[in-house]
Amino acid sequence: MIEVVRPTLLLNEAICKANIHRIAEKARKQKVRFRPHFKTHQSHEVGKWFRAEGATACTVSSIKMASYFAEDGWKDITVAFPLNALEIKEINRLTSVCTLNLLLESAEAVKQLSKHLTNSLQCFIEIDPGYHRTGLNPTDFSGIDKILEAVADNHLLTFKGFLCHAGQSYAVRSVPDILKVHTASMSLMKSLGDHYKNGYPNLVLSIGDTPTCSVAEDFDGIDEIRPGNLVFYDLQQVIIGSCTREQIAIAMACPMVAFNEERQEVFVHGGGVHFSKDFLKKEDGTIYYGEVVKLNSNRWELPSTSMYVKSLSQEHGVIHASVEEMRQLKIGDVIGVLPVHACLTAAAIGGYTTLSGRVIEMMGKV
């Protein structure tokens, strides 16, 4: 085992590369463009692993992240977050070094952008496939047409197509239910495409949540997929039905510092600043922030135990353990924890250590 002395996010490179390979292979087979979302890993190096699988375009969730990946030579980047025209300065800089695709929600934002745009830019209109976060209703043709008019008013802007994120798949708990979400969102995207294909024959339909892209095999009529979380997966994806625990590529290594046998609690260094604070609920209503895995020489083993993280404060993690499980542990042991939400955990701790001890850097803060 590599030397761990403080909370450390371990990355199993082999599992991660297998996750990337599986989806890249599926995209090739299904003849859809693979434009992976990089918001989960936020790392140049992990981005290169996608490039090795043939990805030439990527998705990010902020202009700042677009700049970070443009620095590493990505030449075709979609910012899958509603256009924020206040960032015009960096948008203009980026359009001079790469093909930038932005996401539109309103004619108003397009008009704000248009005033100061200096280079050509491609645009998607975001469609709400039933998640009810951002995006236009797929039958709101009047709203869509207003945006298309605002786009047509500026010769630097090109309408590229429709993009959706079926985030309602995060609420389901089985493969058949994930597939229902997938079928419904594909269907409404294709109807939308049919409605606009005469005016825009090269229209791109882009979808992309990890649950549906993980389990679906049929992408007929869709042009592009943008899943992100599946680079690492996490416990949330396990309970949705997107993956198995064996496919989770990261685990937090946390030194054990104390225990309380009476309350069946083990205390580790590893808190909200390392994991962030997303949680899941067991069937009986118990809240948990992670599941314990055993760390062995150069790898972790899947839980043969029922130990879980029951609470997190800033630096403390409190693990529930049976008395028997506790007796197999001692202060100074390093305990592995599978995270509930890989994206927020990676962003919180800000870097990875591979099982051979190599540090992999991420995008910085501020």
Place this chain on the structure above:
Amino acid sequence: MIEVVRPTLLLNEAICKANIHRIAEKARKQKVRFRPHFKTHQSHEVGKWFRAEGATACTVSSIKMASYFAEDGWKDITVAFPLNALEIKEINRLTSVCTLNLLLESAEAVKQLSKHLTNSLQCFIEIDPGYHRTGLNPTDFSGIDKILEAVADNHLLTFKGFLCHAGQSYAVRSVPDILKVHTASMSLMKSLGDHYKNGYPNLVLSIGDTPTCSVAEDFDGIDEIRPGNLVFYDLQQVIIGSCTREQIAIAMACPMVAFNEERQEVFVHGGGVHFSKDFLKKEDGTIYYGEVVKLNSNRWELPSTSMYVKSLSQEHGVIHASVEEMRQLKIGDVIGVLPVHACLTAAAIGGYTTLSGRVIEMMGKV
């Protein structure tokens, strides 16, 4: 107003310095040593503002944070987190540049530490004043004595006193209830001091949560206080009763990117990677992640509205607003949000911008 184009954590220097002054003044008046906890701000510069108020010693929550503040010349640092002897290498380095005080929970950890310790080190024993996280029961004399024996076995170790964090104060919702927690934890710490004062005449009793230190005026018999959050305060402290909204020193500035009038939702750039994900519950059970304030030229105004952050995903913030409130907003506006939990928010976004536009750096990641 300074130019904000992406999520930016604004720091009102005047409010922050007033918060620091108020507690430093109280400590002087009550003749208790002020050893502020720096885990909330994690910033050299903000640390200097405490120094300007006479603080010569500080508290941190990790060895890494101790190293960060030692770099800036802090010479007396308490790590208020259970000793993790795996960090011996950095502990030995730190003890050669400053007075380091570590927190003990067990004789086992002391023995592990003792094996490789190269310089003198001071120790506190952590006492559980009813919070039931880490710490020994205040009447567990046998457990305490075992630790004291392990400390006595190593001539480099000095027992300095007892330290507690009455974190149960975070569950109360009124000043009288905060004071009950304070009276109870002071009382048990003083009893413990009385029990050990013959053997250890210079014994230090250290307490330190923000709610009790904010509202209590009586610290008789206590030697040291270690509050941290009160440098900024937050909505959690407001509902506990520790402070008013006027005393909150930070607010997240978030660009508005979209809205949905039917669902009364305003979408901003500002998500879990900026705020972290602690939340509060209104009396009717509604969950919220922040309250909206109006940003004006160089300051924010307290909410005259009822707008609150109803959900956060990685980069999106969803704000609930009345139809009337929504009509006063437009895409491209910058919306201010008071955070629920200042410590995790500051750590998540990783830096501050003052109201004059100056960037204040924090401890880095990895």
